[in-house]
Amino acid sequence: MGKVVVVTSGKGGVGKTTSTAALGAAVAKTGKKVALVDFDVGLRNLDLIMGAERRVVFDLVNVIQGQAKLSQALIRDKRVDTLFLLPASQTRDKDALTEEGVGEVIDKLRSVFDYVFCDSPAGIERGAQLAMRFADEAVIVTNPEVSSVRDSDRIIGLLDARTMRAEQGEQIAKHVLVTRYDAARASRGEMLSIDDVLEILSVPLLGIIPESQDVLRASNLGSPVTLSEPLNTAAKAYIDAARRLEGEQLPVVVPFERKGFLDRLLGRRAA
Amino acid sequence: MSLLDIFKRRSSAPVARERLQVLLAYERRNRGQPDLVSILREEIMAVIARHVQIDQDYLQVSMDRGATMSTLEIDIQIPNKSAMPLAMAG
Numbered sequence: 001m002g003k004v005v006v007v008t009s010g011k012g013g014v015g016k017t018t019s020t021a022a023l024g025a026a027v028a029k030t031g032k033k034v035a036l037v038d039f040d041v042g043l044r045n046l047d048l049i050m051g052a053e054r055r056v057v058f059d060l061v062n063v064i065q066g067q068a069k070l071s072q073a074l075i076r077d078k079r080v081d082t083l084f085l086l087p088a089s090q091t092r093d094k095d096a097l098t099e100e101g102v103g104e105v106i107d108k109l110r111s112v113f114d115y116v117f118c119d120s121p122a123g124i125e126r127g128a129q130l131a132m133r134f135a136d137e138a139v140i141v142t143n144p145e146v147s148s149v150r151d152s153d154r155i156i157g158l159l160d161a162r163t164m165r166a167e168q169g170e171q172i173a174k175h176v177l178v179t180r181y182d183a184a185r186a187s188r189g190e191m192l193s194i195d196d197v198l199e200i201l202s203v204p205l206l207g208i209i210p211e212s213q214d215v216l217r218a219s220n221l222g223s224p225v226t227l228s229e230p231l232n233t234a235a236k237a238y239i240d241a242a243r244r245l246e247g248e249q250l251p252v253v254v255p256f257e258r259k260g261f262l263d264r265l266l267g268r269r270a271a
Numbered sequence: 272m273s274l275l276d277i278f279k280r281r282s283s284a285p286v287a288r289e290r291l292q293v294l295l296a297y298e299r300r301n302r303g304q305p306d307l308v309s310i311l312r313e314e315i316m317a318v319i320a321r322h323v324q325i326d327q328d329y330l331q332v333s334m335d336r337g338a339t340m341s342t343l344e345i346d347i348q349i350p351n352k353s354a355m356p357l358a359m360a361g
Contacts, residue, residue: 146287153295157302189282196288200295 002033002113004106005245006135008159010151012122014143015179018215018225020119021049022235023139025224026242028083032114035074037086037105039131040121041097044088050077051222052085061089064101070108079227084113097130106134124154132163137173139206139245143180144192149200152176156203175206177241182211183255194254207241209234210255297341311343323349 007020020036028034038046041061047053052075058068063086070086077083086109089096109116120131132138138159142152156174165172178197185191198205209215212234218225225235226242233255240250301307312332319325329348335341 146291149291150294150298153298157299186284189284192284192287192291196284196291200288200291 002110002116003137004110004116004118004135005137005139006118006120006132006159007139007141008120008128008132008155009122009141009148010124010128010155011143011148014141014148015209015215016122016141017045017049017119018219019139019141019177019179019209019238020046020117021224022215022218022226022238023242023245024115024117025077025080025083026226026239027115027246028077028080029226030242030246031082032246033082033084033112034115034117035084035086035109035113036117036119037109038088038119039097039127040119041088041127042090042093043121044090046119047075047085047087048222049219050085050224052077052087053222056087059087059089060105061092061096063105064097070105079223095126097127099130099133102130103134124158128155129158129162132159134164135159135172136165137175137245139175139177140201140203141177141179142197142201144178144182144186144194144197146192149192149197152201156201174203175245176201176203177206177209179209180211181208181255187256205252206244207237208252208254209237209241312345315345319347325349 007016007023009016017038017040024034024036036046036050037060038044039060040046044059047056055075058073060073062068063070063073073086075085075087077085086105106116106118118131118135121127140152140155140159142148159172159174160166163172176198178194181194182191186193194205194208210233212225212232214229214232215225215234218228221228225232226238229235230239237255240252244250244252316325316330325347331344331346333344333346335344
């Protein structure tokens with residue numbers, strides 16, 4: 001039986017889709033069978049980030065409504081052959097998803113794949129709740145910034161109340177993934193520190209992804225950064241996070257910025 | 272710009288942390304429960320309206336949530352009987 005991991009955040013624009021793609025690809029590269037499911041019905045984007053936007057024929061809603069078989073809707077990645085994508089519908093609205101339908105799809109995926117990553121839409125409404133409903137674990141993507149941390153706290157509350165596991169009295173394993181971490185700003189005391197975020201949310205840390213042009217470039221190219229540039233800092237951080245998700249004990253290194261004496265003296269900004 | 276200003280400008284993160292801690296402590300406590308402030312406001316208003324005719328414009332309700340204690344401040348201006356027109360006073 002595979003593990004179902006929801007990638008969620010509450011707030012939009014923090015990096016859920018990018019992180020779903022990067023983590024999923026990193027896990028798949030180790031030989032595990034991985035399915036990425038886009039739950040953002042009406043505003044799908046995982047296909048674009050994965051570079052599969054021109055290969056979408058059927059989607060999650062088609063499968064739920066019986067217009068396509070699951071095997072027809074799954075798109076196999078061209079780079080890693082154990083990586084699959086189940087896109088969201090672009091034309092329907094979010095009410096096209098039913099809880100029973102989603103449950104059946106997740107059950108089938110769970111029986112075939114080692115990992116099922118559910119890319120949640122932003123917000124705390126129906127779509128986000130369905131994305132987390134059947135999850136065993138949750139990756140909470142958070143930026144070190146007040147509104148993102150507040151929304152993550154809301155999401156943690158929902159994970160502990162509205163998921164199947166929570167309702168059955170079981171634990172849902174939660175991990176915080178801090179993205180867009182700017183070492184320079186953190187060193188100037190302008191950004192919440194990793195310790196601040198962890199202390200406030202009291203959820204263990206999965207990894208710290210530095211703010212990086214490489215991630216943006218990977219999105220432009222339609223390739224998860226862990227596949228296109230596996231050696232750069234952000235990709236390495238994702239690969240380590242993926243290993244921790246698989247249970248490996250790896251210490252987390254907080255990215256720091258080496259500053260020259262002159263920079264320090266003049267208070268130069270990196271950004 | 273003095274040296275103190277530079278220091279102040281740099282340390283916005285601790286302020287962010289403290290604001291979040293206070294806010295989230297409150298939000299966690301009240302998760303899934305109706306908003307206490309709005310209930311209090313409505314009930315207090317109803318009690319007062321039963322006895323005195325008040326104008327919404329003369330009502331101020333404010334809330335200040337602290338880490339250990341919160342203050343709900345209700346300021347209602349009630350016109351004196353002598354100042355009221357006869358019809359209302361009667």
